Amino acid sequence: MFEQLRGRLIVSCQALADEPLHGASTMAQMAKAAKQGGAAAIRANGPEDIRAIKAATGLPVIGIIKRDYDGCEVYITPTSREVDELAEAGADMIAFDATRRPRPCGETLEGLTAYMKSRGIRMMADISTLEEAEYAASLGVDCVSTTLSGYTPYSPQQEEPDFALIRRAADRLTLPVLAEGRIFSPEEAVQAMAEGAYAVVVGSAITRPQVVTARYAELIRKAGNADGREGSDL
Numbered sequence: 001m002f003e004q005l006r007g008r009l010i011v012s013c014q015a016l017a018d019e020p021l022h023g024a025s026t027m028a029q030m031a032k033a034a035k036q037g038g039a040a041a042i043r044a045n046g047p048e049d050i051r052a053i054k055a056a057t058g059l060p061v062i063g064i065i066k067r068d069y070d071g072c073e074v075y076i077t078p079t080s081r082e083v084d085e086l087a088e089a090g091a092d093m094i095a096f097d098a099t100r101r102p103r104p105c106g107e108t109l110e111g112l113t114a115y116m117k118s119r120g121i122r123m124m125a126d127i128s129t130l131e132e133a134e135y136a137a138s139l140g141v142d143c144v145s146t147t148l149s150g151y152t153p154y155s156p157q158q159e160e161p162d163f164a165l166i167r168r169a170a171d172r173l174t175l176p177v178l179a180e181g182r183i184f185s186p187e188e189a190v191q192a193m194a195e196g197a198y199a200v201v202v203g204s205a206i207t208r209p210q211v212v213t214a215r216y217a218e219l220i221r222k223a224g225n226a227d228g229r230e231g232s233d234l
């Protein structure tokens, strides 16, 4: 599977319950469009979406389950319960929060990775810092992805992708480092590859039209204001 991903684009097709495109058949259509455009694999949330996407595209699917547990910050595949559901749905690889923050149900990062290993599951560790990437590698994950940079309080809070983390992780680790998070333009994807990424994961810029629209609307509104047209009724 990894050879198929080297130097390629992975498209994240996710819409949560409060998003306009929520629903397995819509996500399967999105994934078909991504395949037509050249995506090598899909990242998807939840068993229903994963099954629909696999049936519609035949592409490898990196599965996650976003689930909130009371008072817990970890929400991407937090426990072995989600791992079981994803394996059952046929996910080809499972991505999970690989930060060292407390997990629900008394589970631990070490326990979760050991469990996946014992089941022969391919593991993508979603990390937010170099230290987390190195620790995940020491636990035997198959690859790391920079998914969580900017989403933990102790990682850089920035609008652009964390190119520095991509470069440092790619320099330090011997396993594949995937670039993921806030990659909006093809040029940024190319830069991520130049920093040493094995493959690039793009989500919102391709599959969340409300986010893409907001970026246009905001910039156009600001440009209009800068022109002194603010307040016009036209």
Ligand SMILES: CC(=O)N[C@H](C=O)[C@@H](O)[C@H](O)[C@H](O)COP(=O)(O)O
Residues within 6 Å of the ligand: 012, 014, 064, 076, 147, 148, 151, 180, 181, 182, 183, 201, 202, 203, 204, 205
């Ligand atoms: C932080 C978090 O929960 N990230 C999620 C992880 O699966 C998704 O919501 C993102 O869309 C995905 O990581 C791709 O990133 P972007 O949409 O920025 O291209």
